[in-house]
Amino acid sequence: MKIPSGWPFRLGIAGAVALLMLVLWLVLRQLGMPASLSPDALSGWLNGQGVWGPVFLFLMMVLAVVVGPIPTLPVSAASGLAFGVLAGTLLAATGALTGALIAFSVARILGREALREKLSSNPVFASDGSQWLLFWMVFLTRLIPLFSFALISYAAGVTAIHGWRFALASFLGMLPMTFVFAGLGTTFELNPFVTVAAAVVILLVMTTLPWYLSRRPGSRLARWLRLDPKR
Template sequence: MKVRTKLFSGALLVGFLACVYWILRETDTLTTILDTNALHARVVQLGAWGPAAIIALMMLAILVSPIPSAPIALAAGAAYGHSWGTLYVLLGAEAGAVAAFAVTRFVGYESVHRWFGDRLSIGLIGSQNVLMGIVFVSRILPFISFDIVSYAAGLTVLSFWRFAIATLAGIAPTSFLLAHFGSEMGTGQTDKVLVSVLALGGLTLIPVGVKLYRDWRARRRLERHEQ
């Protein structure tokens, strides 16, 4: 398929997602998504279709950046508990990430490869293990945009299955904690909610702590070498 055709297809997809977001905003559906309690009530009303709605909303939240995923994950936990809630959140987030990766891999990878050529396969940006590690760490850190990483990864040489595995491994702990947090919020037991919040914060600090420790070790080795 020609590059122009791919770019046109990508533009159509962007336009479609923009229309979806506009419809959600104009119909006040976005307001419901942002309100965990309202979304929880709506999901419960859907009955057997509730899990499918959670998965679809999680997927949409990854593809359309302005839609936050945290309220959806909390509502999933409140409606279905930590186990099933985690499963539905994982399925939706993984599907959304894979879809975003596939979009840029299909639309933009060939163009990027033409511009940079073999340089994409040289050094750290050409290492499957390094790229896989970057994706994994980015999934743990909440201040790094989930969707941007998914889209950007599709433009690299990272293989599809490595991206999928790194994403799944990275989002599993956070998905469980958010679903668990949502489940405990529904019980009204503030002590358990506090534990969940602390656990989520601790999980976020782990990669930061590892990075600081490695930097400290590197400085120590450099100081010893200079002596």
């Protein structure tokens, strides 16, 4: 099978990112990052790192989003406990957005071209796919912590969404829960039933909406989402 032009470079980029994340994980563990990853333990460790504390928090969030060995919610809670609500929210959200953009870029480099060719008529993957639809899909999934931040970032990378739209939708969508966890720390718990129910509803909408729009290209919803080829 013939390897597409540019694949050695693409695989090299993906390998470099993977190696960088591995090195980052090993360095943080060597510096004493708690194995338990509880908000109290993490905040205590971060407070003991002096001026490097905010940097380590940022790097932990990047690592959590790109690779996923660290859950993002405890890190968000620790950010508020260690640096206060506003500063903690900004640090956690900035780190998560940076990690999301890295994951998005890796997926775009590796898989975007192939899916665009195979699914040229799909409003999610086509070259002229609806940016409005994709923006709201990313935004909604960011609101529910049950969705894997890393998985959504990689998945978005192979869609038609523009990078800046992905970044904006991710940042706006993650802010509410990041702020809540940074503000309430270990005292806050999500209601499992409500969280799972909301995630299921959003998942159903995201899986059925492209199919519906492909069958009803002239519907009012399609026009609102700017699926008109003349948009």
